[in-house]
Amino acid sequence: MVKVGIIGCGKIAQVRHIPEYLDNPNAKLTGLYDLNLQRAKELAEKYDCKSYESVEEMLADPEIDAVSVCVANHVHAEITIAALKAGKHVLCEKPMATKLKDCQMMVDTAEQMSKKLMIGQNQRFAKAHAEAKKLIERGDIGSVLTFKTTFGHGGPETWSVDAGPQNWFFDKKRAAMGAMADLGVHKTDLIQYLLNDTVEETTAKVTTLDKKDSNGNLIGVDDNSICIYKMKSGIIGTMTASWTYYGEEDNSTIIYGTEGMLKIYHDPKYCIELIRKDGGKVFYDIDQIQTNDNQTKSGIIDAFVESVENDTEPAVPGKSVLSAMKAIFGSLKSSELGRTVRVDEEELE
Ligand SMILES: NC(=O)c1ccc[n+]([C@@H]2O[C@H](COP(=O)([O-])OP(=O)(O)OC[C@H]3O[C@@H](n4cnc5c(N)ncnc54)[C@H](O)[C@@H]3O)[C@@H](O)[C@H]2O)c1
Incomplete structure (x- = not known):
């Protein structure tokens, strides 16, 4: 026990x-x-x-x-x-x-x-992610070329137990990063996990567009992050995190390969759509992703x-998350410097 x-x-x-x-x-x-x-x-x-x-x-x-x-x-x-x-x-x-x-x-x-x-x-445990990893490894979409992965919703100010614009998620001292830390870490870890690959370079824009604190000023952390990742294997793709997707959550990932594509948590009805190069489609109805309002185990x-x-x-050892954290800190640095950053320790220290 x-x-x-x-x-x-x-x-x-x-x-x-x-x-x-x-x-x-x-x-x-x-x-x-x-x-x-x-x-x-x-x-x-x-x-x-x-x-x-x-x-x-x-x-x-x-x-x-x-x-x-x-x-x-x-x-x-x-x-x-x-x-x-x-x-x-x-x-x-x-x-x-x-x-x-x-x-x-x-x-x-x-x-x-x-x-x-x-x-x-926990995104590694979502049923469609676990299944998609198997399909990719089995070669169902051939060799992966590109991806786009995103996590966005209307923001954490209605989620926190201390709800409101004064919540700690908006406070740089306590949160350090905004949508990037809250949502971007999920998708960065996920894409590395799905592709069994690591981010080598990032070109990012991490910015604050809309969220305001209790004084009506823009918050001190990002509410939107858009990153172009180049993986060690040469695969390229985008990772976006947002607190300004008002109206509906987007927690989707699309992986494009030489033989077709996998759309994951993209269609509310089918958690995976496998679309082959010849137009053939296979739909998987094994799960619905959890949302802030619909928590599942x-x-x-x-x-x-x-x-x-x-x-x-x-199942998720601390050391397995270090490379995702390097991509996150690398993206912040890329945005600050306005150039591509290699995600190795020399660049980040
Ligand atoms: N895995 C996920 O999908 C997921 C989802 C939501 C939140 N989180 C993470 O969980 C953590 C908590 O987020 P939350 O949504 O519960 O926020 P929350 O605002 O609802 O709750 C935070 C709690 O921590 C307490 N707290 C803050 N500093 C503390 C300290 N030094 N010692 C003891 N208690 C302290 C606060 O009083 C509050 O009760 C964050 O790091 C967040 O990123 C993860």
Whole structure:
């Protein structure tokens, strides 16, 4: 039995981590902590577990084997590293951290402490993504040439447990990045996963077009990011992240190959459309992508619990996300410098 504590009791903890731990027969929700002590206390009463007054108090509790880190982005690294050093396994929400050196330190600390570190890149678990990966590997669309992958919705100000224009997602100090950190990390990790490839170069425009803070000023983080990625294999494609797709979410990916194309979560009816070069079509009706308003089981919690329980490599190990984070930081740098950036460490340090 894996005894779990959750640090940060906001929206993602409430709609994903808490219900999915409660639903897992090998996990026991043991304690909760949030900067908003009242929030943690009320949830602890509701779910019949402990609440703590500080992170340190939770991490010192020998009853806790593993923690989910579900706090604002700027404290992901600090809390994850403290938890690993306290001997806890960690499932940290995305974005992994706000600086590349912090991401690396998280990975190094997990190795030094021989503890699991998994990152909440749940898009890898979506059924259509898992199936599309198999179809690509089987050669159903031939050799991949190009792609476009996008994640956009109307913004996080209605999602956060502290909803409104003052929410932390809009605050550069706490979020570090905007749509790029919130949504771009999902699609960057996903495209690398689907293609079994890594981003080598990025040419990006990361900007703020429309979102306003409580004073009516444009927010200090991006609300739109458009990146052209060149992969190590030579494949090129675009990754876009947006908080200004008002009216309807877009969470789609299209992969174009020498023998046809795969449209994933593009048609609301069929989660995969395989369209062959000769016009032949195959439709897959195996899933509907979850949206902010329609949360379905992510699978990420079960995978984390399984890796702790069986002492196996987590399904999304921290080190497997480093290359996606390099592409993200590289894109920010590309936009700042107004030129293409190679996503290697010399360019980013
Ligand atoms: N995997 C996904 O698809 C997904 C979806 C949504 C959010 N997230 C990530 O989850 C994290 C939390 O987002 P959310 O949507 O729950 O936001 P939220 O605003 O709803 O909740 C954040 C919570 O963290 C608490 N908090 C902030 N700093 C803290 C600290 N230092 N110690 C303890 N508690 C602290 C806040 O009081 C609040 O309760 C973010 O990093 C976000 O990017 C991931």
